[in-house]
Amino acid sequence: MKMTGKHVILSLVCLVLGFIISYSYQLTKEEETNVTDRQWQRDRAIRETLINTEERNLELQQDLQQKQEEIRSIEEELATGEQLLFNLVEDVDKLRMYNGEVKVQGKGVEVTLSDASYVPTEENVNNYIVHESHVFKVMNELFISGADAVAINGQRITKDSYIVCNGPVITINGNQYPAPFVISAIGDPVVLEPALNILGGVKDQLVADNITVKIQKKDLVVLDPVIR
Secondary structure (H helix, E strand, O other): OOOOHHHHHHHHHHHHHHHHHHHHHHHHHHHHHHHHHHHHHHHHHHHHHHHHHHHHHHHHHHHHHHHHHHHHHHHHHHHHHHHHHHHHHHHHHHHHHHOOOOOEEEEEEEEEEEOOOOOOOOOOHHHHOOOHHHHHHHHHHHHHOOOOEEEEOOEEOOOOOOEEEEOOEEEEOOEEEEOOEEEEEEOOHHHHHHHHHOOOOHHHHHHHOOOEEEEEEEEEEEEOOOOO
């Protein structure tokens, strides 16, 4: 069969076109392979970054928990120190109160001891007046019943106080006072008042000694400090 020029040209065109298609296919395949490799490398890098970030976050969380525990421990120590300081200050204030160094006020009771209003002519007058023993009975009962502070005729009673009877007068901390004697106490009046009025107690004993006794609950008792 005799080939013409047209057939030769057509054959050359088909050959070139086949080569181009084959080359394009091969090039596209290589590019897809390269893209796939780059994508895999990028995905791997992202995963590694996420893993590293999660591990760092875990470390930071653990460090934060440790710091929080340390802060809580410090806060507990500070709270304990503040409580100890508060207790010390409270103890000092109580000591000053007991020593009569500061003015104090609060609820309490007031006990007034007076000489008998009538003394029979044939009787000894000393049996009808207030003596230091009567004052001591009231004062001791008040302290035993929980009084925080006590004063007699305005004189605060402390560990250094002294009470002496000189006939119709009583010397309290070096100051002489005649009857009546007003004994003021700061404390719970609900406790102090019944303690004095108990059957056979201090009031009954004083009445038996011919002493006039008056007991009053007070919403406010003010006691001045000791004058040294």
